[in-house]
Amino acid sequence: MTTSIKKRLGVLWNILLIVFCCIWLYPVYIIVVNSFKSRSEMYENFLALPKHFTMEYYLGAFQKMNFFIAFKNSLIVTVISCIIILVLTSMTAWMFVRSGNRLSKFLFSVLIVTMLVPFQTIMMPLMQEMNSMQKATGIAFKDSLGGLIFMYIGFGAGMGVFLYDGFIRASVPASLEEAAYIDGASVWRVFWQVVFPILKPITVTVTILNVIWIWNDYLLPSLTLTSVENKTIPLAMALFFGQYNIQWNMSMAALTFAIIPVIIFYLSAQKYIVKGVAAGAVKG
């Protein structure tokens, strides 16, 4: 008896959750339906389903944006930035926690505090600095994907270190590392072979957050990338936002297309936050 009640309760909860999610995603529904409507149809009925499905705006958006080039650029920038951010921030955070000295504490606070600086106030000095660096070194910092990646590493530093720091303190016992040192492992090997695997859940989280951020970022690439062949997806989408005429249907089609990879990525990444990875390690 009680099990069947429990089961029914379970079904009820599932239904409630899905209903809630549908309400939650109502604005997303609006984006999708309007990516199929003409301007006049949008005007007549913004909230309803489209009268007929046409891929016109998807194809139009594809062509206008040079979607494949933009997609490739977004992919390069996101993947490389994320990998480097993961490597550098995990190393730094672990070293900060384990050394525990004043310098580490100071540098940690500096990293965290600069996360609070509104981007708009540093963008002009940053671009001027990039210009002088380019002049001084001959390296292309402006209008190059490499330069953009370089900037993302700097901007991603704070959040990465912060997240790793919290996790290392809470879930990585120093005793494990001690054992490895006794076996004669170097610091490098201890980090990559003992510590880094334990960091997996937080690594996945840091990756997800960085992917979402970099994939969608508009302002920074808009200031650094100017040539057509360097544009990322959000930048290419700016084409639909004219001064006096915004092509909402195309921009919504483009947006729908642009977020699908992120959702697929998220769905496949979240299963790596496997329960028990950390637990197994902590047991030892």
Add this chain to the structure above:
Amino acid sequence: MKKKKVLSLVMTLAVGASILAGCGSSSTADSSASSEATAAATSADDTASQNTTEAASDSATSSGDQKITIFQNKTEIYDQMVAMAKDYEAETGVAVDVWQISGDDYYQNLKTYLSSESGPTIFTVESDTEIAELKDYMSPLTDLSFIDKENDSLLAKNDDGTVIGIPTTAEGFGLVYNKDLYDPSKISSIDDLVSYIETEKDSGVEGVGLSQEAYFLIGHILNTPFALQDDPDAFCQKVYDGEVNIADVDEFQQLGKLFEAIRANETNPLEVTYDTNVGNFATGKTATIHQGNWCYSMFADYDVSFDMGIAALPIDGNDKIAVSRPAVWAVNSDATEEEQQLGKDFLNWLYTSETGTDYLMNKFGFVPVIEGMTADNLDPLSQTVSDAITSGNILPWTFNTSWPAGIVTTYLAPTTEEFFSNPDMTADDYLRALNDNFVQAASE
């Protein structure tokens, strides 16, 4: 064990990639000249020689292929600009790279590019305030071949009178009206317009539609009473100095009367977006909207079955629409001499060659602004603007020439939002608040 090895390999690779990325892999730069220069500079790992650095830092290099870049505010014509760039390269061998950003971000990005010495060869500048700000970046254009055919009042000039910008096109605004519903010859005063609004309301049609965006809500419409003064510049100065209060001036009081009628009879403009505003007009729900010829492209998707035109806002019997240049072309004075010359060559081509003028008039849909230049396929609204220029029957854009920088978005629109959301605010209160805005903004 194997896993760990793979992992450390991946990590080593990643660190390697970080070093590579630090070295700026501008892998996709297409212009062979600039990417070669970059590569050369990158390979010279220690202090690169002065020459190579120079070459790398300028997007268009002086050696090898010739290239210019164009950055302009009208995102709508981007596709046409790209097509034009191709034709230009085919005709002259000079490559043209067209940069683009969303309309709203244009000026902020332009400023950042110029300030970090990465500006384009040719760019557009909109208001006079912006021209004053950027004048050090705008090189003299006096030697353009068609410069003496330009309408003098539309040129952008330096403090010493040197021409530094030439108009892109002309735009005009007023009451964009549906010829089936509105007859400008019968409405010659604000009182007529107010009673028109009231009678139309009974038949379920809105007389005058405004929308929520700063310029469509107040910026453009407030221009008319200023432009109707004998000397708008001097009048503005008097307002800033506190000698005149616009609330005491008849033209402004008439505008106040119109605003009260709109608030009492129409949908709250704060609830109407530009898209809805245009949709209401296209579907015959609104007889007139306070807009300009730029909105014509918005009707493309609608089956518009009526004729339209632009009528004057009849304050004090006014019969003129406000026409001016929305922007000027400028050549970046930071670019190399050679690049500047290439930029000017391009402008000469655009305004004098057959292909160039074809793009301007037929593909961009620009209104001719040069003596002797005519366009045959203008849309009806642009035609009205073009005719107004020919007849000289136009009002100036005082918000571009005389108002303090940024006043429309930072002061006037908020005050107007207050007026439309607070029914207790009288037109007089409102005009006095606007006057305070001008005094305040001018003092900053």
Add this chain to the structure above:
Amino acid sequence: MKIKKGWYILFTAPLMIIFAIIELIPFVTGIGYSFVKWNGLGKSPKTFVGLQNYARIFSDKLFLSSLLRTTIFTLITVVIVNILALLFAIIVTSRLKTRNVARAMIFMPYLIGGLILGYIWNYVLGEGMSSLASLTGMDNLFFNWLVDKKFAFYALIVVTTWQLAGYMMIIYIAGFQAISDDVIEAAAVDGANGIQTLFYVKLPLIMPSITICLFMTLSNCFKMYDVNVSLTGGGPNNATQLVAMNIFNEIFTKSNFGYGQAKAVILFFIIAVITLLQVRLTKSKEVTL
């Protein structure tokens, strides 16, 4: 075990150097600009004005009121976002069959930003609300929120919450997943029920996530610009203008670069004090292994 200096430098220097170049130097340069009068263009003159820009702030009513408004906005939003995010994280880490779908659905709003966000919500709050009103007859609650000063502010909170809750949920999920099963089992053996386990075992163990999420929502809300511009544009009559928008307008619309920077510096110190207090407070509650 004491780690040698060489390793310390190898592990931390690459990141710290890049970080210094990208964030620190421009930030310090920006502070320098707060003492000059300048329009932000390289060729325009910079006049040194000392503390004049700072002095001006105290009589800038619009800025001060936007600062106060931002503080209120932040306090309310931080609380709502974090409670919701925690709740979502608890639900989607439960045994419900639909949890995986729900996870992806809840986090999706964060992917929609900029102008599109404002446009969509304009319709939800306009047409959506009016159809709700005709459905329920409650037209004192369901009307276009964006035309009313108080409700436009609420709309800002609602939309920000909608955007951020799913994002923060991701961090909380990671926190919950890191809790060892042993601890939960031990609690069960001791006879703790679900609620007790949550409050006395799980929540203390995810304090690091709480620290991080509070910090990130605090700084996100204080710096909120996107939603503000695209949803309300600061209106009606500046009633919803947040401080980041005020600074942005000063720098780019009015071209007072130095003065805008001075405002930014003040804002920075306020956020820094508040968030560091918060981090210290929540960190003291963390359990370290």
